Amino acid sequence: MYVTRLDVQGVRNIHKSLLYPKARINIIYGENGSGKTSLLEAIYLLGRGRSFRTTNLKAVINRASDACTIFALLGNGGTDDISGVPIGVSRTSGGGFHFKVAGRQVYTSSQLAETLPIVLMNSDSLALVEGGPGHRRRFIDWGVFHVEHSFRETWRKYQRCHKQRNKLLRHDKISMAELDVWDREFISLSTQVAECRQQYFDKVLPEFHSIFKSLNGSLDLDLRLFRGWAEDSSLSKELKKSYQRDRVSKTTNSGAHRADLKLKYEGRPASEVLSRGQTKAVVLAMLIAQGRVLHRVRNKDCVYLLDDLAAELDRAHLSRGMELLLEQKAQIFITGTSKDALQALVPKSLARGIGLFHVKQGVVDQEEPDLI
Ligand SMILES: Nc1ncnc2c1ncn2[C@@H]1O[C@H](COP(=O)(O)OP(=O)(O)OP(=O)(O)O)[C@@H](O)[C@H]1O
Ligand SMILES: [Mg+2]
Structure with missing residues (x-):
């Protein structure tokens, strides 16, 4: 259409x-x-x-x-x-x-x-590489939303649960039993969100590489999805490990809300090494890849x-x-x-x-x- x-x-x-x-x-x-x-x-x-x-x-x-x-x-x-x-x-x-x-x-x-x-490319789009992780999460979530409709509801539940957990962390005295109930829900929803994102990312990644190669030749970029907690650990362990830190900061320091796309060139963050033109080409490749996946998966x-x-x-x-x-x-x-x-x-x-x-x-x- x-x-x-x-x-x-x-x-x-x-x-x-x-x-x-x-x-x-x-x-x-x-x-x-x-x-x-x-x-x-x-x-x-x-x-x-x-x-x-x-x-x-x-x-x-x-x-x-x-x-x-x-x-x-x-x-x-x-x-x-x-x-x-x-x-x-x-x-x-x-x-x-x-x-x-x-x-x-x-x-x-x-x-x-x-x-x-709609996909927009303007001067602010460079934030996809140069800006904070929120820009990249929005990029991924736009795609997941369009190719996987159930994602919206899962994400909504996740946000509610995340808010409740943070609210609990602000109490002077925390009921560990109550925290445990929220943590179970939080872990389950975080995992679902992370899986949806990973599935989408696995579709975008090969498109991105092929488009970027065609746009920019030989730069060998490494693009990965960070799910929001350590790859070699479970979220349950991470929440236990960061409990004291969470208490002090009154926020949850691990989970799907911390997801990011990590873009590296020769082992260094791309935002530190790529030229402005190369950064623009990366952004364009990401946006075109997004459109291709939408077309392939949803015929839209x-x-x-x-x-x-x-x-x-x-x-x-x-x-x-x-x-x-x-x-x-x-x-x-x-x-x-x-x-x-x-x-x-x-x-x-x-x-x-x-x-x-x-x-x-x-x-x-x-x-x-x-x-x-
Ligand atoms: N609420 C408004 N009501 C009337 N005019 C407005 C309003 N907001 C912005 N403008 C004016 O609208 C005009 C068009 O702005 P726009 O950003 O679309 O221009 P543009 O053609 O994209 O220019 P450029 O080539 O500089 O990017 C500007 O002159 C701006 O001052
Ligand atoms: Mg303008």
């Missing part, structure tokens, strides 16, 4: 725009501050129920409007496909936030995500939002990255300031079928592609 029609109202400087994106490549170009990222933000809101720029959704609403509304049709067919699934989100400045999928109100962003899986394609990718990657990586993305047959929205530079990334065979959008001060014009 891909976005065949996109209606954006009251998002940042976009008052009202109607677009008919194409199945594969959609180029969004315009000057700085014209509204390109805002357009991607609107699509992201549709698929994730939140912004990638702010947690304060009021900031997304156009200053002269009292609500933002994004509506899309998701279809499989050509330009005359009007039988697609409607999906919409609206947020009022008063705080009301509504999601609709196929004409029905839904109440969780995961229902949006299930309908419209995600929509890629690539914000100012040219600023993030050199020409060679950019072209190769684009080829790899196109192998997936996913829908791509790519922004930049230069129409020509973006069009140059499109293989000749696809040039006729691209969507071309010129954004000027919040107004989006759909143009015919230049055929060179």
